[in-house]
Amino acid sequence: MGNQLTTEKVTECKKSVKAIHDVMDIIGGKWKISIIACLCYHPMRFSEVLKEIEGISGKVLSKELKDLEMNQLVTRTVLDTQPITVEYAITEYGRTLKEVTSVIADWGMKHRQRIMS
Known part of the structure; x- marks a missing residue:
C-alpha cells in the first residue's frame, strides 16, 4: 500500500x-x-504598454506580444486612425490568467515588504 501511494x-x-x-x-520569461x-x-x-512596463524595449515588447498573440492570449487590432494605431487586448482565454497574475x-x-524590513 505504501509503495502504491508513493x-x-x-x-x-x-x-x-x-x-x-x-x-x-508560454508565459515565462x-x-x-x-x-x-x-x-x-x-x-x-x-506605446501605452511600453510606458507602463518599466525597462522593456520596443523590440522585446513587439516580440513578446507576437508570442502572446500566437498563443491566443492577446489580440492585435489595427485601428483606422491617422496615423494608424495598434491596440492590444487580452482575449477571454488570456483573461483566465488574471487570477494567476x-x-x-x-x-x-509581501515578499518585497519582508525583504525590505
Whole structure:
C-alpha cells in the first residue's frame, strides 16, 4: 500500500511539473506575465504598454506580444486612425490568467515588504 501511494504521488508530481513547464513555455520569461497583467485591466496601444512596463524595449515588447498573440492570449487590432494605431487586448482565454497574475502580484508585494524590513 505504501509503495502504491508513493508511486501515485510521483506520477502526480511528474504531471504537475510537466504542466508547469508547459505554462512557463508560454508565459515565462521576464516580461510576458507583466504584459498580460497590464492588458487584463484594459486594452492598450503599443506605446501605452511600453510606458507602463518599466525597462522593456520596443523590440522585446513587439516580440513578446507576437508570442502572446500566437498563443491566443492577446489580440492585435489595427485601428483606422491617422496615423494608424495598434491596440492590444487580452482575449477571454488570456483573461483566465488574471487570477494567476493577481496571486503573483500579491506574493511579490509581501515578499518585497519582508525583504525590505
